[in-house]
Amino acid sequence: MRMKSLLHYTEHHRYYTYRDFSLSSLDERMLTMVYQPMVGTSAVALYRLLAQHLPAEQTGYSRPEQQRSLFLTLGIEPNDRGRTLMIENASKLEAVGLLQTHRLYLPEQDNYMYEYELQQPLPPSEFFATQHLTLLLRDRIGKFAVLALQERFWQGEPEELGELGRAAKENISQPFYEIFELNTHVIDYELEQALSEASPARRQSKNMPAEEPLFDYSDVILHFPRGARNRPFVERLRHNREQMGMINHVARKFDLNIEDVVRLLDEEGIFSSDGELLLDNLQNRANLTFRQTAKRTEERQLRAARAVRPEPEQPEASEMPVEHAVEMEYYLEVPSQFQSKCDIHQYNMLLRNEPYTGLLRNFFPGTVPGPWLDMFSKIDLSYKLPGEVINVLIHYLVTLLGRDGEQRISRNFVDSIASNMLLRQIDTYEKAVRYIRDQDNPKRKAAAPSGSRARPQGKAARGKPELPIVQNTPVQTAVSDAEFAEYVRLAEEMKASKNKPQS
Secondary structure, three states: OOOOOHHHOOOOOEEEEEEOOOOOHHHHHHHHHHHHHHHOHHHHHHHHHHHOOOOOOOOEEOOOEEOHHHHHHHOOOOOHHHHHHHHHHHHHHHHOOOEEEEEEEEOOOOEEEEEEEEOOOOOHHHHOOOHHHHHHHHHHHOHHHHHHHHHHOOOOOOOOOOHHHHHOOOOOOOOHHHHOOOOOOOOOHHHHHHHHHOOHHHHHHHHOOOOOOOOOHHHHHHHOOOOOOOHHHHHHHHHOHHHHHHHHHHHHHOOOOHHHHHHHHOOOOOEOOOOOEOHHHHHHHHHHHHHHHHHHHHHHHHHHHHHHOOOOOOOOHHHOOOOOOOOHHHOOOOOOOOOOOOOHHHHHHHHHHOOHHHHHHHHOOOOOOHHHHHHHHHHHHOOOOOHHHHHHHHHHHHHHHHHOOOOOOOHHHHHHHHHHHHHOOOOOHHHHHHHHHHHHHHHHHHOOOOOOOOOOOOHHHHHOOOOOOOOOOOOOOOOOHHHHHHHHHHHHHHHHHHHOOOO
């Protein structure tokens, strides 16, 4: 039971109960032996008292009464201490699944009314299959007591029924439509309407669970300033459930609290001149609030993480970090910046074991630029990527820079790669290496074979036709004797024809 103030929950407020079951002997035994050790005697007494508001042979609602009767029947003083005890007992029952508490705002009385919806205790088979309840009971009474309780609630099968008996079991039950025949030609609309009108709200909530609203009208109007310009429009929301549903949808979508909702509703342009809520304007401004809140939260987390990060100490001999080896199939090529400093084995060991800050210092001869530190600090502190994965990402970026001198690394580009790694759950060195190799594979497949020029892509490919290229062929220098004699004869004939006098 969430209460912001004890004045919202007093002995003067009215309440009623609802249950759609009746407590059986097994339920009573579960309450006494299982639930009571978890929540206490006072909470179980409150549960039994609420269950007795209706006769055992009936289900539904009880008559509204003042909560003073609850306090006096349980022997609780109607003061701040007693209210705190009642809220604590109800909260325990809610936590173990025995109670659901709802608060209704009554505009005519400007006050609250409470509804206590009782839930049936779980049967032993379901309770001991629920992990968190079993662990809570173990913490209260011990492991062996839990096992003994489970045996007390379970009667085993006869000894003569073993595996053979269960395997040979045959279902010989008769289904409904083989025994009974219904007259489906006559439709009784009056009966269907009467059945649908019987507790329609409860039946609808059971069959189609609706999304519980974050805020109701009372939460908004209590926080809204009286002299605000949009106060008359907000007061109309009391009888407009559709617009309150729109407000709750926007609040849930953009993770807004009640203060954010009130501030947005008081801005200009949220309501039309007729008092209608403008959903598009509300969503746009809620989106801006969400983005600003996320940015401030991220900056605050980064500052806090940097502030609490301990200074690096020289580890003792017994606390030396474990150095992880790299398998040969996951070796990465050494970039040009490292080729004069280390070989391929040393470089891959550096990627696997060195922090990303140390790796960046090795890439830059002087101070590491601030934008690079900010990018990878965000990936480390906010995205929680492992250090070895960040190192592989740095290697990939440096490789891109070395491969294409005109390539520019921007913050959005690095964030997109880190986001893809998070979505693909890349949390080890080997997965990161496979990821960057997969990124390079399409480029290798698209590369043209040796001896031919690659076909250009994009607009250039559609605008310019592909022209044939003259191939360089080797010149044949060796000449046979017969060919040489023929060349000499042709030269002499050309010379004779040139010297011959013209008539």
